[in-house]
Amino acid sequence: MTHDGSEALRRAAAHAQRHLAGMDLRGVAPTVGGAALIERLGRALPERGTDAAAVVDELARAAEGGLMGSGTGRFFAWVIGGAVESSVAADWLVSAWDQNAALAVTSPFAAAVEEVVGGWLLELLDLPRDASFALTTGCQMAHATCLAAARGALLSGEGWDVEEDGLAGAPRLRVLTSAARHGSVDRAVRLLGLGRRALEVVDGDDHGRLDAAALRAALDRGGPAVVVLAAGEINTGACDDFERLVPIAKERGAWVHVDGAFGLIARAGRSCAHLLEGVDGADSWASDAHKWLNVPFDCGLAFVRDRAAHRAAMTGGGAYVASSEEVRDQIDWNTEWSRRARAVPLYAALRELGREGVAAMLDRCCERAAALARGLGEIEGVEVLVEPVMNQFMFRAAGEGDLDRRTHELMERINASGEAYFSGTVWRGVRAIRVSVVNFRTSEEDVARTLAAVREAAS
Ligand SMILES: *Cc1c(COP(=O)(O)O)cnc(C)c1O
DSSP: OOSSOHHHHHHHHHHHHHHHHTTTTSOSSOSSOHHHHHHHHOSSOOSSOOOHHHHHHHHHHHHTTTSOOTTSTTBOSTTOOOOOHHHHHHHHHHHHHTOOTTOTTTOHHHHHHHHHHHHHHHHHTTOOTTOEEEEESSHHHHHHHHHHHHHHHHHHHTTOOHHHHOSTTOOOOEEEEOTTOOHHHHHHHHHTTOOGGGEEEOOBOTTOOBOHHHHHHHHHTOSOEEEEEEBSOTTTOOBOOHHHHHHHHHHTTOEEEEEOTTGGGGGGSSSSGGGGTTGGGSSEEEEESSSTTOOOSOOEEEEESOHHHHHHHHOOOSTTTTSOSSSOOGGGTSSOSSOOOTHHHHHHHHHHHHHHHHHHHHHHHHHHHHHHHHHHHTSTTEEEEEOOSSSEEEEEEOSSSOHHHHHHHHHHHHHHHTSOBOEEEEETTEEEEEEEOOOTTOOHHHHHHHHHHHHHHHO
16 A cells, blocks of 8 residues: 555546546536446445555546536536636645644644635625635525624624524514525525525516615515625526615615625626626625636635624634634634635635636626527527526527427437537526526637537527
């Protein structure tokens, strides 16, 4: 047995390079299903060990056909994104270093990288520079983190200490939001013990953008409230009118939280940043680096204006506090105790791209989304449902017959071709195919190949 793991690591590097190099040669969709993969992996717990390098080879073989080509430039389903080169390599280092990024004392380096990255992000996204931040597993836990801070601060305003006394007997919190909100908001509300009934839908337009008068009326009914606004609605990329809505909410003492899983990132670009004017007036922001900042999973982002509320909601209890005066303990800002040093790949990506490179990547994605929409609009039997304002939009089958069924079949044919991959959605009661362009790899050639595949599938 080697102690440096060199053979296993060498083989992992070779398999990884082959995987990345073959991205445009393979189909985008997986070709092997879950049951066959379980068979391939062998169901029984192994009695005896296997040589480390052989394990790596086995894994690479077992994965063949079972991986989704979500790293390619022709993958447009959900909102997933790729991973820029240095971030993948940095992620390998994180595993080799195997640091526990809980506290400054368990890994000064992990704590330092995270502190630097947090400052960079506030600057990149132009949020209040003295806001606090946390790197979470995803936007889901970023919501939970931010809304925990909101819960504590709002209830404290009502004379209730939720960290000491819990929620039993507490004043009820209201969560005012759009019917088009992402499901992760609901789950965060449930996890925090606020209950689904805390959610109140405020009227909005077709894109889920809240109506100012409706929001004002809802807030005037009284009671401590969080207003959840969207920076990037999942189907259309639409953003709430922050300049209008944030002051209405703040004047009435509400906490404004922003779901900006992908859309908040557009603030670092040029072409779509105007959609986010006034977003910095909010109280908390949840986003993702693993989507549009193109780092490997998982890396979510939480930012909170009221640092004290954030820390009070998350603090690890103080047993380790003041382990370092020089750098913060991550445990005081996250839901996790032990955790991966996920700041390291993000540091690498931001170094590799720089502010200029990030902006160029974001603008490129928006441009490619517009080019796809233009091209799709010219295809017979296809209709663009909503033109992109950012990086997301929808199309669907056009013409005669059962259009919902035809839309579904069109998507299945495109996905089966292996040339491109889309996911479906329902918008205003009709089936649609959603397009999300968040991958740094998506090139003009990818757009052309995708349009050819749609043309073929539609004919
Ligand atoms: C993806 C997404 C989420 C959830 O983010 P995760 O990183 O998957 O937890 C929340 N809101 C929106 C708008 C999203 O697109």
